[in-house]
Amino acid sequence: MAITLPPLPYADTALEPSISATTLQTHHGKHHKAYVDKTNAAVQDTDLVDASLEQIIAAAQDKGDKGLFNNAAQSWNHAFYWNSLAPSASAPSGDLAAAIDSAFGSLDALKEDLAAQGAAHFASGWVWLVAKAGALAVEQTHDAATFATDDAKPLLVIDLWEHAYYLDHKNLRPEYLKAVIEQHLNWDFAAENLAREGNWTYPA
Numbered sequence: 001m002a003i004t005l006p007p008l009p010y011a012d013t014a015l016e017p018s019i020s021a022t023t024l025q026t027h028h029g030k031h032h033k034a035y036v037d038k039t040n041a042a043v044q045d046t047d048l049v050d051a052s053l054e055q056i057i058a059a060a061q062d063k064g065d066k067g068l069f070n071n072a073a074q075s076w077n078h079a080f081y082w083n084s085l086a087p088s089a090s091a092p093s094g095d096l097a098a099a100i101d102s103a104f105g106s107l108d109a110l111k112e113d114l115a116a117q118g119a120a121h122f123a124s125g126w127v128w129l130v131a132k133a134g135a136l137a138v139e140q141t142h143d144a145a146t147f148a149t150d151d152a153k154p155l156l157v158i159d160l161w162e163h164a165y166y167l168d169h170k171n172l173r174p175e176y177l178k179a180v181i182e183q184h185l186n187w188d189f190a191a192e193n194l195a196r197e198g199n200w201t202y203p204a
């Protein structure tokens, strides 16, 4: 049972002009697909051939297999990222809104934290909204590092790799972050993640 490349949850034009169809086609159809293909190639003929992506990530971490970890974790992170975005932003409500107010003071303060940490992050990585130890927090991870198998529960993520924004915003990562944070964060997905028992799992 191979790891699949889930389709984008919206049309490739749905995030324009913040993220162009060209960026989404390459980012999903080339980058994400390559991570999935390399993960499948690496586990072929091993005892991980029928494992879930989360099991593969955990096994790669345990074994210190950096190559497998990078491809498996990037497969997971990208699927989580597609779901973290939406054609238009909803508004947090209920338990999520209360948790945001409790941790950050306001939704605007959370957005500022995401934008600031995303802009300040050095080189490639991800900026996350996570729930850990009963409170929300903004966290950064480098390269392929992930919250997929962490005790902290990821709610949303934004890709900070240059391939996520360079075609549309050149070197202006803060411009990409502002557009995504103001217009395209999927707060309904964040609320579902906050409410679920464990962490989000990659589609089989």
Ligand code: MN
Residues within 6 Å of the ligand: 027, 031, 078, 159, 161, 163, 164
């Ligand atoms: Mn990416």
